[in-house]
Amino acid sequence: MKVSELIEKAGFAAVTLPDAGREIKGAYAGDLLSWVMGRAKADDAWITIMSNINVVAVASLADVACVVLAEDVELDEEIKQTALAKEINIISSGMPMYETALEIGKFI
């Protein structure tokens, strides 16, 4: 399903959405960045509570469909601008990672 559809169906919020039509094909949850790069697949929704600038680089290089920030984690404005420049979709969930993953699991 598309990132924009996930936001609507799961009640998530858009943080940056430069590529709303990007297709999500799976999901991965994790905060250790190398672990994510080793295990997440292209087109996954990546669920994390990490909020530093490296998240944008990892999302770009691992080619995930979107980053899902759990627990209403917030990003600095500068990070949002970088994400927009690199065309990285970032969405936000008020739920913890486990519940966020369950919610995403209903739709993919």
Place this chain on the structure above:
Amino acid sequence: MSDELTFHFDVDGENFTSAGHASVKVKKILRELGLDPETIRKVSIAMYEGEINMVIHAGGGEADVSVDDKGVTIVLKDSGPGIEDIDKAMEEGFSTAHDNIRSLGFGAGMGLPNMKRYSDEMNIESTVGEGTTITMKVYY
């Protein structure tokens, strides 16, 4: 692509937030060259892990990337402390990174294993006290 294209980058060892700059640039170049997404993904991740390692452990270094008709070659060279035990460093979960690095989400001991996972060939030359040169090849 009969001719070889080469790109050179200096990796800044001081600035952790800009780490990955060279990898992101390489990703963009490879996309413009029209390489397939999986090759781009492998090259990008392998190079990013190497770049992060140079920032964490070696105070920066140099990256050279070449693209020819067979694949992409990445050479990462630093003048850092060198790797004492390469076999140990290749084990998943082994890390000598400090806690401040871990709080950024790195230092999981997955850097070198990921570089090996995503490259088709990898060679490490390292001398303690002198530095490390890592060559990775990703074939189409």
